[in-house]
Amino acid sequence: MSDLRADLSLALRLADEADAITTARFRARDLVVERKPDRTPVTDADVAVEDAIRAVLAVDAPGDQVAGEERGGAVGAGRAWVVDPIDGTKNFLRGVPVWATLIALVVDGTPVVGVVSAPALGRRWWASTGSGAFTSDASGTRRIAVSGVSDLADAYLSTTHLGTWTQYHSREAYLALVDACWENRAFGDFWQHCLVAEGAIDVAAEPIVNPWDVAPFQVLVREAGGRFSDLTGAERFDGGNVLSTNGHLHRSALAILATRES
Missing domain, CATH: 3.30.540.10 (Fructose-1,6-Bisphosphatase, subunit A, domain 1)
Known part of the structure; x- marks a missing residue:
């Protein structure tokens, strides 16, 4: 220490x-x-x-x-x-x-x-x-600590740029997650993951990232009580995409993205 x-x-x-x-x-x-x-x-x-x-x-x-x-x-x-x-x-x-x-x-x-x-x-x-x-x-x-929201229907979701979901993953996958959540925005880049860590929003997803874009958030979100992974669920910052959540919503968000993936 x-x-x-x-x-x-x-x-x-x-x-x-x-x-x-x-x-x-x-x-x-x-x-x-x-x-x-x-x-x-x-x-x-x-x-x-x-x-x-x-x-x-x-x-x-x-x-x-x-x-x-x-x-x-x-x-x-x-x-x-x-x-x-x-x-x-x-x-x-x-x-x-x-x-x-x-x-x-x-x-x-x-x-x-x-x-x-x-x-x-x-x-x-x-x-x-x-x-x-x-x-x-x-x-x-x-x-800081993540939120206690436990149902996607009550969750606040963010991404960076909707267009990247078409290019690198599936726009339909992300829109399905949008439809499952209470509210969505595109706070983008670093800010959305910080907002997850401090409990202001509940889910942030990005279909294309570089390691330097997200490395600090693996420890920040984890230490705030949340979960941080790539879109397969592997806890890594260098997988090329990322999902950060309050932990309660991680599996359900991954499931929607996986079932709708093109």
């Missing part, structure tokens, strides 16, 4: 470094935006954040692996830091304040520390294995 406390402290410091860069570049008139080979955007802030995090880790954790969205790297055995410098880059470059830096420490394939920092929202979420999940905002710091 003492080692994880030190690792969490380092992750929070990395988030501070990231926040200083992203807040300075958010809505900057000279923001540089380019398009990567997969047609997703990348800004000068994305690259600067990842480089700054890597520089700190090179000094404070020189033996650890680093895998980031912009500079690459793989997660193997042992310790690896997984970084998304700006999750929600499309929001960031359009001036929408819903974006965050995602930082996870993965040990032998399992995230054990996760930090999500969304400075434009004035929010941060973090967790480490065995120590619970927490958030901070203008009102202070508090421990």
